[in-house]
Amino acid sequence: MATSAASYAASLRQPSLKLSLSSKQSLSPLFSVSFNRKRAPPRLVIIASAAADGISSKPTVLIAEKLGQAGLDLLQEFANVDCAYNLSPEELCTKISLCDALIVRSGTKVNRDVFESSAGRLKVVGRAGVGIDNVDLAAATEFGCLVVNAPTANTVAAAEHGIALLAAMARNVAQADASVKAGKWQRNKYVGVSLVGKTLAVLGFGKVGSEVARRAKGLGMHVIAHDPYAPADRARAIGVDLVSFDEAIATADFISLHMPLTPATSKVLNDETFGKMKKGVRIINVARGGVIDEEALVRALDSGRVAQAALDVFTVEPPPADSKLVQHERVTVTPHLGASTMEAQEGVAIEIAEAVVGALKGELAATAVNAPMVPAEVLTELKPFVELAEKLGRLAVQLVAGGSGVKTVKVSYASSRAPDDLDTRLLRAMITKGLIEPISDVFVNLVNADYTAKQRGLRLTEERILLDGSPESPLEFIQVQIANVESKFASAISESGEIKVEGRVKDGVPHLTKVGSFEVDVSLEGSIILCRQVDQPGMIGKVGNILGSENVNVSFMSVGRVAPRKHAVMAIGVDEQPRKETLKKIGDVPAIEEFVFLKL
Numbered sequence: 006m007a008t009s010a011a012s013y014a015a016s017l018r019q020p021s022l023k024l025s026l027s028s029k030q031s032l033s034p035l036f037s038v039s040f041n042r043k044r045a046p047p048r049l050v051i052i053a054s055a056a057a058d059g060i061s062s063k064p065t066v067l068i069a070e071k072l073g074q075a076g077l078d079l080l081q082e083f084a085n086v087d088c089a090y091n092l093s094p095e096e097l098c099t100k101i102s103l104c105d106a107l108i109v110r111s112g113t114k115v116n117r118d119v120f121e122s123s124a125g126r127l128k129v130v131g132r133a134g135v136g137i138d139n140v141d142l143a144a145a146t147e148f149g150c151l152v153v154n155a156p157t158a159n160t161v162a163a164a165e166h167g168i169a170l171l172a173a174m175a176r177n178v179a180q181a182d183a184s185v186k187a188g189k190w191q192r193n194k195y196v197g198v199s200l201v202g203k204t205l206a207v208l209g210f211g212k213v214g215s216e217v218a219r220r221a222k223g224l225g226m227h228v229i230a231h232d233p234y235a236p237a238d239r240a241r242a243i244g245v246d247l248v249s250f251d252e253a254i255a256t257a258d259f260i261s262l263h264m265p266l267t268p269a270t271s272k273v274l275n276d277e278t279f280g281k282m283k284k285g286v287r288i289i290n291v292a293r294g295g296v297i298d299e300e301a302l303v304r305a306l307d308s309g310r311v312a313q314a315a316l317d318v319f320t321v322e323p324p325p326a327d328s329k330l331v332q333h334e335r336v337t338v339t340p341h342l343g344a345s346t347m348e349a350q351e352g353v354a355i356e357i358a359e360a361v362v363g364a365l366k367g368e369l370a371a372t373a374v375n376a377p378m379v380p381a382e383v384l385t386e387l388k389p390f391v392e393l394a395e396k397l398g399r400l401a402v403q404l405v406a407g408g409s410g411v412k413t414v415k416v417s418y419a420s421s422r423a424p425d426d427l428d429t430r431l432l433r434a435m436i437t438k439g440l441i442e443p444i445s446d447v448f449v450n451l452v453n454a455d456y457t458a459k460q461r462g463l464r465l466t467e468e469r470i471l472l473d474g475s476p477e478s479p480l481e482f483i484q485v486q487i488a489n490v491e492s493k494f495a496s497a498i499s500e501s502g503e504i505k506v507e508g509r510v511k512d513g514v515p516h517l518t519k520v521g522s523f524e525v526d527v528s529l530e531g532s533i534i535l536c537r538q539v540d541q542p543g544m545i546g547k548v549g550n551i552l553g554s555e556n557v558n559v560s561f562m563s564v565g566r567v568a569p570r571k572h573a574v575m576a577i578g579v580d581e582q583p584r585k586e587t588l589k590k591i592g593d594v595p596a597i598e599e600f601v602f603l604k605l
């Protein structure tokens with residue numbers, strides 16, 4: 006029976022009122038960089054936490070499949086933890102709207118409906134294991150939800166299960182066991198085959214595949230592997246030859262599958278590829294059921310092309326009870342047990358709990374699946390530029406006249422560093438956030454920035470301006486130019502016709518240093534008034550007086566001019582937003598030709 010959001014909220018430790026209030030807060034801006042002063046590495050804040058209404062709420066983590074106790078303990082220190090197993094898809098969708106994080110294993114489909122139902126509150130999906138084929142990554146990215154997994158803790162367990170299936174299949178352990186239990190004693194029927202000296206082809210030479218290979222070598226097998234992306238030196242170090250797919254399947258006595266399920270690997274073992282294998286080949290699958298065309302495997306078993314198969318994973322889990330494949334006499338099956346050892350499950354639980362808590366705290370997870378990884382030391386250096394980038398984006402878009410669609414943005418990074426020594430993904434994401442958020446209700450973060458830009462038809466190109474000089478600072482300045490638009494502040498249009506703003510970091514603080522062709526210098530804090538005026542004495546005083554008399558505190562003022570007594574642009578930093586009437590008074594000063602108020 007589906008639970009309603011209200012009754013679910015009531016079932017959590019927090020009062021439902023708090024949850025419903027804070028669920029809105031969780032939608033607040035997701036992307037700023039902050040320093041935790043006690044710890045050296047900077048934190049990229051992805052998740053908004055404390056509620057701005059004064060109610061500080063712990064995040065809520067929904068655990069939809071059984072998780073080891075050590076992981077639960079870690080999560081409970083930080084969050085409200087709701088363990089709800091065997092939820093129907095409808096129940097999951099109902100609960101998710103009140104959760105900040107979701108942890109699953111392979112048994113839960115985290116599809117688009119889940120992200121849609123979360124209405125933006127879900128910020129992290131933790132997959133307690135390796136395979137993320139049950140999570141709709143495209144939808145997660147679209148909704149700005151980080152996906153993290155636990156890629157290392159179950160590697161050995163999966164490899165050991167692969168070896169267990171290999172040996173059990175070769176010696177008919179499961180079939181013989183069932184026969185003895187049925188009161189029979191069929192010693193001739195269950196004569197097996199030896200492993201020593203046989204060729205094992207490992208398809209997918211990653212973490213599990215290479216551990217299987219290492220163990221199979223210890224059993225005296227000749228091991229070959231196929232993996233288009235595996236480094237040859239890793240294979241050499243284990244004494245494994247990397248070969249083509251066709252060579253691997255044509256020469257193997259045993260084939261063990263260890264690749265992820267992707268469009269490229271889906272049904273990679275099929276009628277055609279079974280046809281290229283040695284007669285009597287034996288197949289082990291502890292990867293994903295979908296990499297085998299299961300109907301084709303039944304045909305290959307029936308024809309004798311495949312002598313035996315040992316399967317831990319299936320296209321549909323659990324497989325139908327009457328599945329010909331499962332029921333086949335020469336097939337050994339286990340119910341997706343590869344990762345199921347006590348040790349692996351404790352390890353996975355800790356690995357995923359740390360990743361989820363880290364992400365909820367705002368740290369960039371080392372196991373993020375759908376966001377670029379930015380090392381901590383790079384973040385430290387880029388922090389003020391990240392702020393500068395967002396503020397330049399915000400300023401630039403507010404200079405666009407109503408009705409002009411922003412479609413083409415050029416960002417220039419001026420630096421004396423070598424081009425490959427500057428990671429601009431974070432800066433690009435922040436500029437995108439600055440450009441999009443003031444004119445929409447979309448929240449942009451590192452996960453969804455490129456996606457959101459693409460969705461809105463915003464084309465952001467980046468270029469490097471190479472400077473001479475010392476590469477101590479990662480960047481000298483950043484320029485943001487918006488092409489093919491009108492500006493509500495004509496002076497922001499550069500000679501080449503684009504809205505142009507440029508900024509630098511001075512003493513760790515972002516500054517606006519150019520608007521159009523005018524040099525200015527105003528720290529990017531609070532808000533900014535830009536005025537173009539006839540360059541004449543007393544202008545600073547006049548505008549300053551108007552603001553002062555209205556109790557608006559001026560934090561910074563600077564004037565840039567093309568030539569004495571011609572035009573000048575005055576940039577004024579203000580702590581408070583001036584009233585409309587105050588702004589009107591500024592506009593009424595005769596020498597002021599145009600002005601604009603910009604919120605940072």
Ligand SMILES: NC(=O)c1ccc[n+]([C@@H]2O[C@H](COP(=O)([O-])OP(=O)(O)OC[C@H]3O[C@@H](n4cnc5c(N)ncnc54)[C@H](O)[C@@H]3O)[C@@H](O)[C@H]2O)c1
Pocket residue numbers: 135136137156159160163208209210211212213214231232233234235263264265266269270291292293317318341342343344345
């Ligand atoms: N049965 C279980 O309980 C269990 C446990 C752990 C892992 N797994 C599954 O095992 C698989 C491997 O896990 P892992 O941790 O070793 O992952 P991994 O990412 O370390 O390794 C996967 C390897 O497959 C390779 N690969 C990708 N496309 C390929 C292709 N077309 N042909 C050949 N190789 C290709 C990759 O280059 C990579 O080296 C995954 O599907 C995972 O979900 C299952």
Ligand SMILES: O=C(O)[C@H](O)COP(=O)(O)O
Pocket residue numbers: 110111112133134135136137159341342343344345
């Ligand atoms: O991809 C994995 O990590 C394994 O298939 C394990 O899945 P499980 O967590 O559902 O056991």
